[in-house]
Amino acid sequence: MVRRVVPLLIAFVAVHVVVGILGYQQPNEPMGDVYLVYEPWSRCALFGGIDVTSCTRSDAWAWPGITEKWIYPQLAFLPMTFAWLFAWAVGYTPAWVITVALANLVAFVVLVGKGRSRGRVIAAWFWLASILLIGPVGLYRIDGITVPFAILGSIWLLRRPFVASLLLSIAVWMKVWPAAILAAGLIAARRRLALIWGAVAVSVTTVIAVVALGGASYVFGFVGDQTTRGIQMEAPVGGLYMFLAAFYVPGSEVYYDGGVLTFQVTGPGADPLIAAMTPIMLLVMVGIAIVGIVKLRRGATFVSLFPPLSLALVTAFIALNKVGSPQYYVWLFAPVVLGLMIDRRRWYGFAGMTLVIAALTQWMYPLLYDGLMATHPNPFPVFVLETRNLLALVLLVWAVVRVVRAPIDRVRPPAGLHEIVTGRRPARTRIAPRG
Secondary structure (H helix, E strand, C coil): CHHHHHHHHHHHHHHHHHHHHHHHHCCCCCCHHHHHHHHHHHHHHHHHHHHHHHCCCCCCCCCECCCECCCCCHHHHHHHHHCHHHHHHHCHHHHHHHHHHHHHHHHHHHHHCCCCCHHHHHHHHHHHHHHHHHHHHHCCCHHHHHHHHHHHHHHCCCCCHHHHHHHHHHHHCCCCCCHHHHHHHHHHCCCHHHHHHHHHHHHHHHHHHHHHCCCHHHCCHHHHHHHCCCCECCCHHHHHHHHHHHCCCCCCEEEEECCCCEEEEECCCHHHHHHHHHHHHHHHHHHHHHHHHHHHHCCCCHHHHHHHHHHHHHHHHHHCCCCCCHHHHHHHHHHHHHHHHHHHHHHHHHHHHHHHHHHHHHHHHHHCHHHCCCCCCCHHHHHHHHHHHHHHHHHHHHHHHHHHCCCCCCCCCCCCHHHHHHCCCCCCCCCCCCC
16 A cells, blocks of 8 residues: 555654754753763763763763663663764764664554554554654653554564563663553463563563673662652642742742752652652552453453553553653553554544643643743743643543453454454455355
8 A cells, every 4th residue: 555655654754854853943952861961871881981071980981770870771771872873974963863763663664564454554643643743852862762662562462472572671671661561461462471581581681781791789770769759840740839839839849950850849748749659650550450450351352451551551650650751751652553553443532632742742841841940930831731741640540441441241353453463454265155
């Protein structure tokens, strides 16, 4: 179906070029993490003594997650160093966008296939619209490169569970969130052992490599770093404090934490809330997983259960997290893409709400971000931010409801399911005439 595939590929290139350029045009340096953080980290590890001033250790050889504590899992270092293959020609920041775009292209080509499946084509258009609406933060952050891994892993969970688990596990060791999709797969898929072996293979290989390089004490350093953080001002849990700070309520204010390079918010009772949020988030996610297990045992199929379960777990990871960076909302793309592939009519609502959330995210960051960074932020940007956060909570509830209502009888799969999942039409069976 050339008439479907060619426009999609043209749009793919156009969207990535436009969003890449917007990173240089919009305020508040949405590509700042790349040249302020990713480039120095990777430069120090690869070229140590060449640029001492960019390294954080006195010996000039700093390898994040191995020679020092790091906020990311160790495999996040791979795309950061891969970008240097192109950096010599175009500079590191454009090279990073090229790296993310190439990863997206692989997943995009697999998703579209030959363009025969309407669900796959609609899912592909949705993904491009999402990239455009969420803007540069979706490309200029490490989260962006985990999305194609998550999409490929979700697509291949049924046909290639071991490969799917490898891809999802690699993404987990770049940024933890794909663990939610992997957990949903372990609940809903039948070939769980293959998923387990894939996760074990990646995890054991990563740990052994880190230990062998001398980083045994930092293997899981990223876990403690995240749990001890304060309330990031963009997080839904900080909404009340943001309004209190905006209206000059004593004790409520926005401040910059130089240790984690983010703006955080505080107010009355913030410390107990900070301590409680991670356990609350984990308990809710466990509760959602238990509901998924119950539905599976009662007869729910992978097709009806996995997409909403993965969306519910991912959204809980976002909406109940005390860390609420704008780039977190790219996590929503993978489960919605899969939902549109499998049962597009039931997922139009989820897709529409996700697009609105993406657009509000770009409006908030970087366009209105100046109004949020003050000690007492401007009320209008706070309103836009909290509208986005409210929609995220609504999306969470909606996804949980869809999990609860997943059919418990073994119903016939939607027409054309084979084509949706495999990208190929099933072979026709000749039926001999009677008599």
